[in-house]
Amino acid sequence: MALTRDQVRAIALLARVRVPDEGLEPMAKEISGILHWIEQLNEVDTEGVEPMTSVVAMTLPMRPDAVDDGGDPAAVLKGAPEPVDGFYAVPKVVE
C-alpha cells in the first residue's frame, strides 16, 4: 500500500514525532517501499492459524500483594527535566 503525505503526517502526529513538511514525501516513499516489501506476507495462507503473541509457553506469573517499592520521590524525580516541588512539570495542558 502506498502511503500519502497526509497519512504520514497523521501517523507522525499519532507517534508524536515531528516530520517537517519537506520530509513527508520522502518518508511516504520510504515507508511505502517497506510496506510493499512486507506485503509479500499476503501470499501466506493463515486461515485458522492462531496469532502468536509470545513464544513463551507458560502462564502469566504473579507476585504477592506486598508494598516493597516506591517511597523515594527523589529517585523518580532525579534527572527529570523540570521538577517543581516534588512534581514533574510540563507545558500547561488545557482540558
Next chain:
Amino acid sequence: MGAWRIQGESGEWEAVIGLEVHAQVISASKLFSGASAVFGAEPNTQVSLVDAGFPGMLPVLNEYCVEQAVRTGLGLKAKINLTSVFERKNYFYADLPAGYQISQYKYPLVGEGTVILDMPDGSTRPIGIERLHVEQDAGKSLHDQDPKRTFIDLNRSGVALMEIVSRPDLRTPEEAGIYLRKLRSILRYLGTCDGNMEEGSMRCDVNVSVRKPGEPLRTRAEIKNVNSVRFVMQAIEHEARRQVRAYEEGGKVVQETRLYDSHKGETRPMRAKEFAHDYRYFPDPDLLPLRLSPEYVDVIAATLPELPDEKKDRFMRDYGLSPYDAGVLVVERETADYFERAARGGEGVGRGGRDAKQVANWVISTLFGLLNAKGLPVTRSPVSADHLGKLVDLIADGTISGRIAKDVFEIMGETGRDPADIVAAKGLQQITDTGAIEAAVNQVIAANPDKAAEVRAGKVALLGWFTGQVMKATGGKANPAAVNAILKKKLSG
C-alpha cells in the same frame, strides 16, 4: 417509576444510557508494581520506577488484584473468563508515563453479568453488565497550580482499576443513580472497592443517546469522569435534553467526549483534541496470557459473602419485611448486620425472636435520623444493636410505652447506656398498678367536673383529653390502655 420521556415538538424522546464505572481495586500495592496504592500521600512518594516508565522496567502482575476482580465478577453474577489478555492502550499524555496504559481489550477477565435495580415501588429491574476488565490507572495532572505549567503526580499511576461496563439498558437519570448505588453496594459487600467517589476510587463515564421510543440507537456522546451519583444524574438530564434540542432544531449529535460542568449545569465538548485517538491496542509483550483454573474460581466463589440481593430476599422471607424496608436495610452490609443483630439478639444478649418489623422501623426511622444528625456511620453508632434490641423488648413486655421509648432512645443516643439502666435510673417504668392509675384518674376528674359532665352527657371526644391529662399527671408512665379502661368506667354514666 414510569418511563422518562422528554417532550419535544416532534413528539416524545427517551434516553438510552450506559455507564462505564472505573472502580479502584482495594489492594495494598499497585497492579504491576510494589508501590503503595493508598490514597492521599505526598506527590510522587508512592511511585516505583515501573510506575514512572523508566527504561528497562517491567510489569509483574499483583495476584490479589486478580482475585479481587474475579470476586467482583462473581458478585456481578458474571462469567469469569479463564483466559484473559493484557493489552497496551497507546496514547500520549503527561500523566501516562509509559505512553501506554496496560488494560484488557479483546479478552477481558470478566464477561457478561447482571445488576438488579431495586426500584422505589418495590419492583426490580435487571441491568446487563457487558464486561469487567482490569487495567492501570494513570497519574494525576494538576492544571491549576501554576499559570504556565501542568504538574504531574504519579502516585496513582499503576493503581489497579476495574472497568465495569453496563449495557445501554438504563433509561432514566434515576435508574442510573440506582444502578450506581447498587453497584457501589455490591463492591463494598465484596470488599473489592470502597466506592468513594469523592476520593476518585469510583469514577464514572456516562454514555447517553436519545431516540424516539422504538427506534434503533442513535449517536451517543460520552461524558467523562463524573464524580458523584448526583452529578451523573444531572449530567444525563442535561445531556439528554441537549440532544433532543439538537435534533428538534434539525441539527445532529456527534460522537464526542464531553465534560459535565456542575456549576453551569451543562455538558460541553472537551477542548477539541488536537489529534483523533487511535489507541493501537495490542497484546502487551511484557506479559503473557493470564490463565486461571476453574478450581481457583471455585475457591473464591465459595468464600463470597451474602450479597445485597440475597440478603434482601432473606430479610423478606425470614423477617417478613417489606421489599422497601429490606432493600433499605441491605444497602450497606454494616446496616444489615446491625439490623440482624438487633432483631435476633447477639450471642447471649436479648431473647431473640423479636418483632423484626419493629426493629426495622426503629433502625430506618429513628436510628438513621440519629446517625444522620451526628454524621456517624452505623459502625460507630452510640446506640448498639444489642441495646436497640433491648429497647424493643422493653416496649414488647410493657415495661415502657412507645412514647417513653423515644425518650429513652434519645438518652441512649447521648450516653450510649443500656436502656434498662436508663429506665430504672429515671424510674420510667410504665405504671400498670391500677390502684395508682385510678388515683390519678380520680384526681383529674375531680379537678375538671365540667368536662367530666360533658363526657357523661355524650361528648365522648373529650375522653382523649382526659387520657392526656392522666398521662401528664403520671409523667407519661401510665399504661395508656389501663388509663383508657379506667376513664371509660368512671365517666360512663
Next chain:
Amino acid sequence: MSALTDLGIAEAAAGLAKRDFSAVELARAHIAAVAGARALNAFIVETPDAALAAAAESDKRRQDGRSLGVLDGIPLAIKDLFCTEGVQTTAGSRILKGFVPAYESTVTRNLKRAGAAMIGKTNLDEFAMGSSNITSAFGPVKNPWGPPLGRAGNKELVPGGSSGGSAAAIAAGLALGATGTDTGGSIRQPASFCGIVGLKPTYGRCSRFGIVAFASSLDQAGPMTRNVKDAALMLGAMAGHDPRDSTSAPIPCPDFARAAIAPVKGLRVGIPKEYRIEGMSSEIDALWRKGEQWLREQGAEVVEVSLPHTRYALPTYYIVAPAEASSNLARYDGVRFGLRVPGETLDDMYMNTRAAGFGPEVRRRILIGTYVLSAGYYDAYYLKAQKVRALIARDFRDAFATVDAILAPTAPSPAFAIGEKTEDPIAMYLNDVFTVPASLAGLPAMSVPAGLSAGGLPLGLQIIGRAFDEETVLRAGAAIERAAGFDTRPSRLVPAKAGKGDR
C-alpha cells in the same frame, strides 16, 4: 604466554587462579587496550576506575580464598543497552544522553555478583535498531578487521549490529567477554562480521529486566566471546529465572560449559533447504557446506530439513519489531528523564523532543510500527504477522522432531563498508535474513567464526537449537570451532603491547 588481552575467559581464570597475574593487572591491560583503540569508537563510556576497583576486590577475595568462580576478576564490556547503576546508559540514542540509572539490569547484576569487572559501555545501533552500528547517536563503530588504523584510503568497515561495539571490543582484545542483545540477529551478525562467538539464548533464558526495550517479545541478552567455551561460561553467569521479568523462564540452568565439551557423535543436524536463498554468494555457500562436512567428520548425522516459511520471516519481523518498538519508545517523551526540547504546548514539547532525540532509523521504525497497529491496518499487518510468526515457529517445531540442531550461515555477506546499504533500508534489513527466523521462534542460536572471505574478512556459521537446549547449540558450535581452527586476529591493532608490559 600470550598477552593478557589475547586470552579467553577460561584461560584468564586459570591464570588468575595460578597467580600468574592479578585481576588488577588484567584490568589494567584491558583499560590500556581500550584507551589505545578509541579510534574504533567501540565504547560510549569507559569505566576504568570501576573496573580497577572491582578487580582489586576480586584479588582480595582470591587472596582470602573466597573466589567467586571463573568470572571473578574478568574484565567485561557491557552493551550500552543494559542499565548500569551510576553509569550513563544511552541505548545509543541522543534522547538518553546523560541518563544515569539508579538501578542495575538483572544480567549485569548477575555478572557483577560473579565478580566480573565492567570495563565500559559499548556502542550500538540506536535502541539496537540496525545491523551496522551506523545508527548510533555516538557515531559508527569501526570493525577491527578494517584497514590498519591511521592508514587512509581503504574504507572503514562496519562491525555489524546492533551489538557492534561489543563485537568490535572482543575482536580487538579490549575485553575478554561482552554482553550483547539480540532481537533479530544483533548478537550473531556482528559476531560473524568480527570473527567472534555470539550466542543468543532461548527467549526467557536471560532476564530482560533493566535492558532498554526494543521489541519485548524478541529481545534477548547473550554473551559475545572469543570462543565457545567462554560463551558457555558467561551464559551460565548471565542466565537464570528473574521474578521481575514475567517472561523469564522458571527453568534451572544446566552446566553449559560441560555441554560445550561433549562430542557431537550421533547428533542429528539439519540443513534447512530454504536458507539456500537466491543470489547467495558462493563463498557463503561453500563455507556452509564445509560446516556440514566438519560435523559429519565428527560423527554427526547431517540431513536436509525444510523450514517452508523462511522467506516470510524478515517481513514478519519488520512488522512485529517496529510495532512493539513504537510502543516501547513512547516513554521517551521528555517528561521524566532524558532529553527535553521545549515547546509551547505539551504536544509541541513531545514532538520537538522526539524529533530531536531519535535518529532517522528509529523514527522510521516508530512510524512503521505506529502505522501497522493503527485502526484499519492492524488485521492486515500486525495480526497477519503474528499468524505467520506462528507458522515460522511451527516450521522449527516440525524440523526439531527429526533433528537436534540446525546449521546455517549467520549472515549473507562479510562486513561491508561504512556508508554502504544506507540508501535502501530493505538492503540493510536483508543482513538479518538468516538470523531473524530463530528470533521469531524464540530459539537459541549461536554464530561461530568458521573462516575468512576472499577479502580476508571473517564469516560465521550459525547453529540453531530447540528451545532451552543451549547445550546442544554449544556442543555443535564447539565442533565447528574445533574443525575450523579459526584463530585469526584482526591485523589492524597490535594488542601485544598493552598486555604484559603493564605488569
